[in-house]
Amino acid sequence: MEKTLEGRGALITGSTSGIGLGIAKALARAGAKVMLNGFGSPEQIAEARREVAKAGNSAEPAHSAADLSKAGEIRALCQEAEAVLGQVDILVNNAGIQFTSPVEDFPDEKWDAILALNLSSNFHAIKALLSGMKARGWGRIVNVASIHGLVASPEKVAYVAAKHGVVGLTRTVALEIAESGVTCNAVCPGFVRTPLAEKQVTALAEKHGITPEAALKDFLLVKQPSKRWVEVEEVARMALFLCGPESSSINGAALSIDGGWSAA
Numbered sequence: 001m002e003k004t005l006e007g008r009g010a011l012i013t014g015s016t017s018g019i020g021l022g023i024a025k026a027l028a029r030a031g032a033k034v035m036l037n038g039f040g041s042p043e044q045i046a047e048a049r050r051e052v053a054k055a056g057n058s059a060e061p062a063h064s065a066a067d068l069s070k071a072g073e074i075r076a077l078c079q080e081a082e083a084v085l086g087q088v089d090i091l092v093n094n095a096g097i098q099f100t101s102p103v104e105d106f107p108d109e110k111w112d113a114i115l116a117l118n119l120s121s122n123f124h125a126i127k128a129l130l131s132g133m134k135a136r137g138w139g140r141i142v143n144v145a146s147i148h149g150l151v152a153s154p155e156k157v158a159y160v161a162a163k164h165g166v167v168g169l170t171r172t173v174a175l176e177i178a179e180s181g182v183t184c185n186a187v188c189p190g191f192v193r194t195p196l197a198e199k200q201v202t203a204l205a206e207k208h209g210i211t212p213e214a215a216l217k218d219f220l221l222v223k224q225p226s227k228r229w230v231e232v233e234e235v236a237r238m239a240l241f242l243c244g245p246e247s248s249s250i251n252g253a254a255l256s257i258d259g260g261w262s263a264a
């Protein structure tokens with residue numbers, strides 16, 4: 001693979017699992033020096049570091065377990081990333097959680113937690129790292145939003161509000177940096193085969209007293225016209241493209257990768 005990101009430093013939040021780990025591997029494969037963030041058992045984190053090192057044919061990346069629902073920890077993570085990587089040229093805001101409930105039963109603390117992690121963390125990380133990117137005249141910010149940044153689904157009030165917020169944040173930042181050599185875009189995946197999505201399938205199966213296979217079929221086939229999961233590697237390739245040299249005119253976009261969901 002062409003090393004289009006050689007010499008670039010990349011911080012990927014929520015990269016111990018799922019989409020974030022897939023993006024970290026793709027960026028490492030393209031030559032970026034990456035820093036990981038996210039929770040997990042020591043074994044899970046060690047495995048993530050090994051996978052990224054293997055993808056990049058490089059040393060194991062640094063990892064921070066900073067809790068990105070807390071502004072102070074985000075600022076500290078960004079400082080640590082600048083120290084570890086030398087400079088942060090690429091920021092991928094990916095960490096996110098989900099919770100489903102009708103709005104009138106939606107717990108206040110779940111609303112606060114989802115807004116803090118899925119939306120505010122993007123703001124705090126961009127605020128901390130943008131001035132360095134602008135000063136160097138090059139940078140890439142990729143916010144992992146969701147199809148739920150473009151359309152709604154019932155029982156996901158906090159997630160949908162946060163992801164619509166991410167799209168608005170992306171567009172505003174993009175306008176502010178349009179002449180700087182830095183770009184800011186959002187990717188909007190449909191259902192991607194990850195632990196987060198698989199948990200939703202399990203929850204639906206329990207709720208409706210059906211098998212996970214049946215829940216997957218009903219859940220996915222109804223929403224996603226392609227009738228199949230989006231794969232992590234597909235989202236990772238889109239993020240990689242947005243981080244590369246050929247995407248310098250793509251700014252403020254909310255790019256769907258959803259098997260046709262947003263076309264309906």
Ligand code: NAD
Pocket residue numbers: 013014015016017018019020037038039040065066067068069094095096097117118144145146147188189190191192193194195196197
């Ligand atoms: P995942 O659960 O596999 O990974 C989430 C990552 O975030 C993990 O590394 C986890 O440790 C980390 N994380 C969780 N809470 C954190 C916190 N407080 N501070 C720091 N890190 C934290 O989930 P995923 O499916 O890979 O989702 C990644 C992103 O993609 C999320 O923003 C999600 O909303 C978005 N997304 C997922 C899907 C899907 O179908 N899986 C679809 C659209 C968008």
